[in-house]
Amino acid sequence: MPELPEVETVMRGLQRRLEGHILVRAVARRPDLRWPLPPGLAERLTNARVTGFRRRGKYILMRLADGWSVLLHLGMSGRMVIGAAGTNGVAQHEHLELETDDGWRIGFVDPRRFGSVDLVETAHEDSHRLLAALGPEPLEDGFSAAVLDRALAGKKTPIKAALLDQTIVAGLGNIYVCEALFRAGISPRRLANTVVGGRVARLVPAIKETLRDAIAAGGSSLRDYVQPDGALGYFQHAWRVYGREGDPCPVCPGKPACKGVRRIVQSGRSTFYCPRTQR
Known part of the structure; x- marks a missing residue:
């Protein structure tokens, strides 16, 4: 989607x-x-x-x-x-x-x-029934570390699943959650209610930067997606972890403790991350 x-x-x-x-x-x-x-x-x-x-x-x-x-x-x-x-x-x-x-x-x-x-x-x-329950827009000023911290309070689901919940933040999907968590250095396995302090302070700008970079590149071409003029998006060429299982981590290539990008399944969806850099 x-x-x-x-x-x-x-x-x-x-x-x-x-x-x-x-x-x-x-x-x-x-x-x-x-x-x-x-x-x-x-x-x-x-x-x-x-x-x-x-x-x-x-x-x-x-x-x-x-x-x-x-x-x-x-x-x-x-x-x-x-x-x-x-x-x-x-x-x-x-x-x-x-x-x-x-x-x-x-x-x-x-x-x-x-x-x-x-x-x-x-x-x-x-x-409208499809919009009434949506969370804040991640690219607007109203989406801040304080706002996300309150939304995650008490959430004992993995942070990856929490960010896919459209009532917490609107518009995020599997690709960009994986990419934002990597940029923020946060494990997708970490429980949402533990993403506080410095972690949530890193996560919000990482989400914004990931989305802005993707929009500037015209979106990602995945299966049926094309831009209205027929041109493809190119952000997939800048993916750091998504779809890169087994590739070297862009942050720690060659480090003995790094086994590269790993793929796991969470809630039926593929998650890509580096266990060494994302904690």
Whole structure:
């Protein structure tokens, strides 16, 4: 599933093409994805003006001039494809199509149909059932060591699992949690309620730096993920531990006590870390 950097990259691509423009055409090719589409969605979007965008966790909000927002979630395999109208035909598994007044065509492609599209009043976006319980945005100033310390208090689950809990911090997924924990020197096995003091003070900036680096690189290309213009993300070439089982640790290559990057399974997901540097 695309994580925060991939969703941010997609949102920015949509923003460049749609913000300030009118949707002169909208087509919904099926009545549902993961859940039913809002009744009359295509009619609601036709001739609507797009005024702005916002990302919340792994969700994209496209704001319209009439006071409503389109809530988009890419799901497991969803992606947005953008091209000049008349030059890119309907793709396989394309379920929603938009066309702008300046000649751009946008398609929402989702082979596995785990994505979703909904409508919510812009003034009440944060009350939507999919957004109401989300934790703080990790790239905003409100996400601090003190905030995370309070959220982790009493949590006797591994810190890796705690950071994947979207009610603690929004938008983090398996890849970037592994990378942030490595940068912070914290073992993914450590219980969340013991990540205090210097550890939590290291972890918050490590999360922010990891996400910012990934966004700057255009996200990570993993399975079905591509940017809206079709270009791949390149952050996977900068992964320090994720997917690098058996490779030398980037921090302690050649150290006798270091056995390299190790892979373990936590809650059914692969975790990559260096036991020597992450404590």
